[in-house]
Amino acid sequence: MIRTEYDQLFIGGSWEVSAGSERIPVCSPHTGRQFGAVPLAVAADVDRAVAAARRAFDGSDWPRLDHQQRIEPVRRLLDIYRTRVTEMTEVVIAEMGSPRWFAEMAQGSGAAALLESFLDAADSFDWIVPPTAHNTGTSVRREPIGVVGAITPWNVPQLTIIPKLAPALIAGCTVIVKAAPEAPLDALLLAEMIDEARFPPGVVSILTGGPAAGERLVQHPGVDKIAFTGSSEVGGHIAAECGARLARCSLELGGKSAAIVLEDADLERTALGLKFASLLNSGQACVAQSRVLTPESRYVDTVDALAEMFSDLSVGDPDDAGNYIGPLVSERQQQRVMEYIDIGIAEGAEPVVGGAGRPDGTAAGWYVRPTLFADVENSMRIAREEIFGPVLCVIPYRDERDAIEIANDSPFGLAGSVWTADRAHGREIADHLRTGMVGINGFGPDLWSPFGGYKQSGIGREYGPIGLSGYLEYKSIYGAS
Ligand code: NAD
DSSP states (O other): OOOOBOOOEEETTEEEOOSSOOEEEEEOTTTOOEEEEEEOOOHHHHHHHHHHHHHHHHHSSGGGSOHHHHHHHHHHHHHHHHHTHHHHHHHHHHHHOOOHHHIIIIITHHHHHHHHHHHHHHHTOOSEEOOOTTOOSOEEEEEEOOEEEEEOOSSSHHHHHHHHHHHHHHHTOEEEEEEOTTSOHHHHHHHHHHHHHTOOTTSEEEEEOOHHHHHHHHHOTTOOEEEEESOHHHHHHHHHHHHHHTOEEEEEOOOOOEEEEOTTOOHHHHHHHHHHHHHGGGGOOTTOOOEEEEEGGGHHHHHHHHHHHHHTOOBSOTTSTTOSBOOOSSHHHHHHHHHHHHHHHHHTOEEEEOOSSOOTTOSSSSOOOOEEEESOOTTSHHHHSOOOSSEEEEEEESSHHHHHHHHHOSSEESOEEEEOSOHHHHHHHHTTOOSSOOEESSOOOOTTSOBOOEETTEESOBSHHHHHHTTEEEEEETTOO
């Protein structure tokens, strides 16, 4: 059994009633029916959380503790998280329809692994920058940035909250999380664990709210940094707001990643690899490889191999481990993806599998038909815009140079992949791609390496020691020795 009703928000370390009276309905993407509700945070709740975070940062020992002392409650949080991983997984399946096979891998245990990786990173981190060879007598310290506002999306809710919360806390910041309204239960379950881990008063707040609460956090003069994951559209708006008041900001945004299939690739294995890399979480993944670039000479064979893979996809109840594709998170998202399928058809692309309408056997719920588009040109909207659903575009290329040009001809630059029998050559192609992450014969983010994108896919990086650096300022103390 999972908890589906909350009456309070977690503000500054205690459970408090919202200043507003509205609630966020929590609906099952599988049935469309409401099964829970949580408070909708309003501006006054954000103000209370920021005031508590400010007091903890400016007036308590927290930011000045030795990092070994500071990580104690984070370590307790990890221990508690591990005991509640299954519950977390079930919550995410219920609230956002993440297919069980993916949710079990990523939505709970993946987040726990990320939390652990930051604790490890803290142990080996250079908290004091080693002196230079110039022997100037200057000491360079690293200090927490201050109060952090973390604004997160619904698709991988814990995988986007933890890489902000954990490094910020380890760095000595105080944090206010504003979780997405489509996935609020996992955030409040995390708040229960944080409560049990006993952080000092004011250090953590978890709010469930919509764009208005996010706006308030972004504009609040008491917030020193906004760490945002979400769409490029909202990210651009947040960057402008932060720019206006010169607040720090990091952005993890959308993508339209290219999978480049080389002449020598085994097409059956590639199609199997893309089943994961393109369709994970029902295609609701920022790193989804949603454009497949394949040589003209192998175009028909590639489309055939992908069509076979698509025809085998089981679509249905995300709770059933046998279903590879679940519903989309909301009716709005279902309509958006269906619209893109219509746009693709109108643009002249051919839906080889799937197409308009609901999948057979799904009378209710926010399902779409997994759709494989052939005859796609990179100038089409379906190849340029992020669809965020189980929709794949196959684009032919003349030679490898052409493939690299097409891959880079995108407003985004988050991820990409190369599929080949010659890994070393795949690595050479990867060097030419203007994206933050590239996989060779697969795509699996490594928790220790920087995660993030070029161009409209974001600014800054999360994960590992570089992710931790994002919550620290440098201070040079001259004449220290
Ligand atoms: P979204 O941009 O609509 O919303 C993200 C968050 O911002 C939510 O909490 C939302 O309530 C809040 N928000 C919306 N408008 C706001 C405003 N004006 N000011 C402040 N906050 C505001 O994105 P979404 O639909 O929740 O998530 C899907 C998007 O997230 C996709 O584009 C996806 O690629 C991206 N994403 C990126 C990564 C990454 O690491 N690069 C990871 C996961 C998801």
